[in-house]
Amino acid sequence: MPEYKAPIRDIKFVMKELLNCDEHYQQLGYSDASDDMIDAILGEAAKFTEQVIAPLNQIGDQQGCTWTDGVVTTPDGFKEAYKQYVEGGWPTLSQSVEFGGQGLPHSLNGAISEMMSAANHSFAMYPGLSHGALATIEAHGTDMQKQQFMPKLVEGSWTGTMCLTEPHCGTDLGMLRTKAELNNDGSYSLTGTKIFISAGEHDLSDNIVHIVIARIPGSPEGSKGISLFIVPKFNVNDDGTIADRNGVTCGTIEHKMGINANATCVINFDSAKGYLIGEVNRGLNCMFTFMNAARLGVALEGTAATEASFQGALAYAKDRLQMRSISGVKNPNGPADPIIVHPDVRRMLLTQKSIAEGGRALVAYLSQLVDITHAEKDADKVAQADTKLALLTPIAKALLSELGFECTSHGVQIFGGHGFIKEWGMEQLMRDTKISCLYEGTTGIQALDLLARKILGSKGAILKPFMTDVGAFCQANASNPALAEHVKTLASYCEQWQSITGDVGKKAMSNPDEIGGASVDYLMFAGYVTLAYFWAQMASVAQSKLASGADDEAFYQAKLQTCEFYFKRILPRAQGHAACIEGGVDSMMSLDSEDFAF
Template identity: 50%
Template sequence: MQVYEAPLRDMRFVLRELHADDGYGDLPALEEFSDDVVDAVLEEAARLTRDVLLPLNRSGDEEGCTLENGVVRTPKGFKEAYEQFREGGWCALASDPKWGGQGLPERINKLIEEMICATNVSFSLYPGLTHGATTALEGHGSEDLKNAYLPKLVEGSWSGTMCLTEAHCGTDLGMLRTRAVPQDDGSFRITGAKIFISAGDHDLTENIIHLVLARTPDAPKGVKGISLFLVPKYLPNADGGVGPSNGVFCTAIEHKMGIKASATCQISFEDSQGWLIGKPNKGMEAMFTMMNTERVSVGVQGLGLAEASYQAAVYYAKDRVQGRSLSGAKHPEQAADPIIVHPDVRRMLMTARAYTEGCRALGGWVSRALDAEKFSTDPEVQKRAGDFVALMTPVVKALFTDLGFEATNLGVQVYGGHGFIRESGVEQHVRDSRIAMIYEGTNGIQALDLVGRKLPAHMGRYLRSFFHPVSQFIEENGANAELATMIEGLGQAFGALQLATGMIAERGLKDPEEAGAASVDYLRLLGLVAIAYCFARASKIAQARLAEGAEDAGFYKAKLITAQFFFDRLLPQATTCFLAIKAGKQSMMALDEAAF
């Protein structure tokens, strides 16, 4: 069944202990967010997501969205839940106070995003897309556009989307055909059709503000000729209220495998009025401001669904009785033992637990860097944080969603036949998690971005933001007997990563297909090393807390066991990744196209 309690203890550990000395230092601009304030926010978010969003998750999946006479309606209860969400200020959490936001640090905001995604990932897309749109508009829009639209978007009375994909082009946006014709008043007339638009139309807000990629008549061919435009569904009145229709119509909603309560729309722009965001023909630069924000958030979707699936699997494994323990009956008073006694069930539960805690730890590190990049007063720290964010964004997006999908599948497997039927609720986690590996750039595209752009950038400078702290930790803790097996495992995996990095750099210069063939395995290898590093750091902290006689010793003991499981059973994947990279492209590319 679908159950969820926010893992607040682990979240606090990540916030206050794991990354306390990550090298980014204190950020004076965020001092107002004391532990007491943060605890209150997290606890209220936990209550809201558990009591308001979770009960709508399965019913929303069953009902889906509907399109009738040009009107898109969300499932029963969504409108009321969104209004409660908006009135509570949750739409404005991480936005700039200048526009009515609360300026919450990303390291806290991402934990709240995790809770929302764990309980109702379809719901998460409505405020999530809006936050991405505000980020792009704030970074590249004119002051007039910001003043006209940001306050409404931030408060959540208006929502936002990103309109990229067309029926004939997805990843290759250089092929898009949507037109933008300049007008004498400085606006543009937008004509074209977009597909796969998340939250593209709905009944939750007064207005929907679309960020649309289009071409002006004199634009160069390819991606160098794409501009970004703001196109509202309804034109605002002089007083800022909702005015007449702007020729923006939902022509269909997609019938999807999952996230059925999210309105994924086909949108038609029919001579709609729009305004340029940023510079002409620089639309991809502005859109990537939004997409990079969204890619980290999509990674958090994978993490949230993994946590929800893990909790559901634990609930079932403790409740379902089948067979006896291999070492003898554990509950002789019952007809059989709960299935949690069986090694294979433990393997599945521990795998999901380790992936979830590992991703949360790594996500916390990246979130710390996001805050440091924005708020640090030290230019060197800002640069290093920015380098780390650039390197890790494709890793967070791809690895977290890959592992999230694995965890949700394990959840179904723990339930057995009951997991395969809809009444259990866990098969929905699998369906909902699958899209996260595809949208905001498929995970294969993330891997290509990592090896093709991030590794060679600035002569490998981005890598140093990660390699240096890992190398330093291994060196400083090599003599720590209690961490010996973990340091050894981390060192071996890190060595494989270094060798693979050099191998890809050397081969890729001669043959780009070699780098492409290695990319997916390299991304997972880097991600596994990053999680291993986080677990090793967590273990060092846990050992110290236990030595001090910590009151919640059970938490730290469980952290050590989970970390050891990761090193024993999951980190060995690094060897497989390295051997696959070493094998090169030959067998992958050798088969003649006609033979497929």
């Protein structure tokens, strides 16, 4: 089983050297987020994830959750670990001081969330979903709702879920059947069934607060008639204390490919008491607060899985002896050379390394944009941050989850036959990570959101601010001999990105299916170019550090070499996606549905 070690050095590089978090936090008024405070928090988080959470990862996969008559029991050690998590104050870190939080930046919490997910994906999902529930209630709930639910959710003694999917409908939420009928006291009675509810029932917390979409009788059909409700497992008194059991039960739990230690539940609502959040029939708008937070969390999961697989594969590749190097013996005192000397193994390891570190930079940048939306007083700056988040969130979610699955596959491949054996833990990482490509909107859904709703829906306007940032970087570094080649390549890809956008838009005017045909390739093209931008920035920082004679020369030199690998061996993938887009949609749609049969 891989022994996870939190990549503190690289996390600090991204936060402090690349993104200048100290200045960022001070500008936003996060005065408590000092350099010493950040170091202390990251250090303690590393100890907790390495010593408490990581050792439960394989146990959780082997035992899974159990369901008996509606009661779900988590694997051995999970309840005790979650208690330590709460006692350590980790749930409160980036939450509002008004409700018992520490008021620290979202981006600092994001770094800790990566460690937790890499150490134990299933465990990290339990508190992770509470963050979205908290954000939704804080943004759209009444003062009474906030006082009733937020303190315990912030504390971590209660957890939250998101209840969207029903047996007959997944992404098409307008087809939902769960109904909400108004009670005399202003509350609602909800009746219906939701499926695939992560952490929908468990034994870790005293109460579970479900955020549920439902339709009030008489509301319009489709997505325009969706309302949003808070529905707790146990009813809650006005003072926030627990009352009687609500009409919420767990019908069963799913038996899954991965994340076995996280209960994925069928939740039945039988005249369950719920409370409207926001306005009637505006539930989907409110729900996007939860979904957008969750999508960033999934992007982080892809990065975390890549990091965990890379660590395991790297250690194995240095130790495993197989064959001799084709360029000459590298281990004369042994019967064979370590497999890390073979170019194809290095290809896979460097793919993992470049995606983990590039993904970490992208997610950290997005987390800083979230900081701005939370704490910035200038409305224009908040609007600019929101625009960049709208563009980059679907890219990060889809790209990093897809590449995370690819990179965990590389981990299995590097181990060879041993990678296919459960005791080594590499195949678990691959199984656990596949879900990240699916939940919170599949890759295809993210791609349609990006291309149809955001890029073409805004007539390309949403792309301009990010392109301006990239253009400014390229212009500032065009004369830097160490970066000139990469900068020229990056600028060329950005021009191509904009050209492809125009071409797809023109084709779609005569055939709307061109959007669906191009969307995933468009997103992947955009994603590879986006990561290239962050790798170019990291190379710029590393070069400056080396030029100034900074310590840790090997670390910075590795950044430059990994950037070179990314530009030479990963970024060219984008051209394959460009060729697919140019090929059009006809080859996908010309075969009659009946002719798919064999």
